[in-house]
Amino acid sequence: NAGVTQTPKFQVLKTGQSMTLQCAQDMNHEYMSWYRQDPGMGLRLIHYSVGAGITDQGEVPNGYNVSRSTTEDFPLRLLSAAPSQTSVYFCASSTIRGKNQPQHFGDGTRLSIL
Amino acid sequence: GEDVEQSLFLSVREGDSSVINCTYTDSSSTYLYWYKQEPGAGLQLLTYIFSNMDMKQDQRLTVLLNKKDKHLSLRIADTQTGDSAIYFCAETRSASGGSYIPTFGRGTSLIVHP
Numbered sequence: 151n152a153g154v155t156q157t158p159k160f161q162v163l164k165t166g167q168s169m170t171l172q173c174a175q176d177m178n179h180e181y182m183s184w185y186r187q188d189p190g191m192g193l194r195l196i197h198y199s200v201g202a203g204i205t206d207q208g209e210v211p212n213g214y215n216v217s218r219s220t221t222e223d224f225p226l227r228l229l230s231a232a233p234s235q236t237s238v239y240f241c242a243s244s245t246i247r248g249k250n251q252p253q254h255f256g257d258g259t260r261l262s263i264l
Numbered sequence: 265g266e267d268v269e270q271s272l273f274l275s276v277r278e279g280d281s282s283v284i285n286c287t288y289t290d291s292s293s294t295y296l297y298w299y300k301q302e303p304g305a306g307l308q309l310l311t312y313i314f315s316n317m318d319m320k321q322d323q324r325l326t327v328l329l330n331k332k333d334k335h336l337s338l339r340i341a342d343t344q345t346g347d348s349a350i351y352f353c354a355e356t357r358s359a360s361g362g363s364y365i366p367t368f369g370r371g372t373s374l375i376v377h378p
Contacts, residue, residue: 154306183366190272192370193307193352240306246364249294250314251356253366255306 152176156241156256163231163263171226171259173241179254180246182224183208184216186237187258193240199224200246231263268369270353275375282340284372286353289334293355296329298338301350301371310351311338340374348376 157172175182183198195208199218213235215227224243228235238260242253267289276282288296294315299307313320313327313336320327326339340347350371356364 185368190370193368195365198365242307242366244366249356249364250312251295251364251366252297252309252312253299253307253354255299255308257306 154241154243154254154256156239156259158259159257160260161262163228163261165231165233165263167231169228169231171228171239171241171261173224173226173256174222175224175241175243175254176222177243177245177254178221179243180221181251182218182241182243183253184214184224184226185240185242186210186235187240188237196226196239228261233263235261236263237261268353268355268367270351270369270372272370273373273375275377276343278343278345278376278378280343282338282343282347282374282376284338284340284351284353284374286336286338286369287334288336288353288355288367290355290357290367291331291334292358295356296336297354297356297366298325298327298336299352299354299368301352303349307352343374343376345376345378348374350374 154175184196185193197216199205241256244251297312298310300310301307324341328337352371353369
């Protein structure tokens with residue numbers, strides 16, 4: 151099993167450009183989420199989804215859009231990139247059946263906005 | 265947010281024990297987790313504890329849970345340089361619609377020096 155796959159691994163953008171970070175999982179997990187990790191700030195939840203067609207905002211949703219048209223995929227869109235969005239982005243997934251829900255993380259996308 | 269709290273740094277000498285502490289807020293959390301993040305990688309589940317347990321031991325790792333004080337700790341015996349990483353504490357908190365949302369601390373950077 152591939153687990154959680156994120157693409158691309160690295161990306162450099164100019165301010166104002168848009169792009170989509172891809173996340174796919176092959177574990178049939180209902181729950182998927184996006185985090186950003188910045189030095190000294192830990193993990194901050196951007197958006198999450200508890201199933202296809204259902205998304206909700208996390209702690210820092212501004213400037214990002216998500217959609218969940220399939221169970222497997224949960225892309226994160228930057229509408230108009232800003233330097234403050236320079237970060238490492240992680241996608242995670244888990245089951246929502248039962249209360250034991252360890253998260254499975256991708257390897258991250260390192261994004262720089264110039 | 266800051267609902268799951270950890271100190272940001274811990275420095276230990278190789279061979280000593282490391283103790284990483286965490287406080288959480290949701291008394292209804294039934295599972296509490298420790299994740300490890302090595303440099304340049306995503307988070308990986310290290311261990312977890314069910315809330316009706318006080319202690320869980322797994323080789324060099326010991327997890328202690330004090331439900332009354334909502335305090336969780338991770339002890340690493342005989343710490344090695346390969347244990348240098350960021351360690352995240354996480355709880356799974358009940359959310360609307362009967363779902364559970366994981367909440368992470370900011371992470372503790374463990375530095376092991378010879």
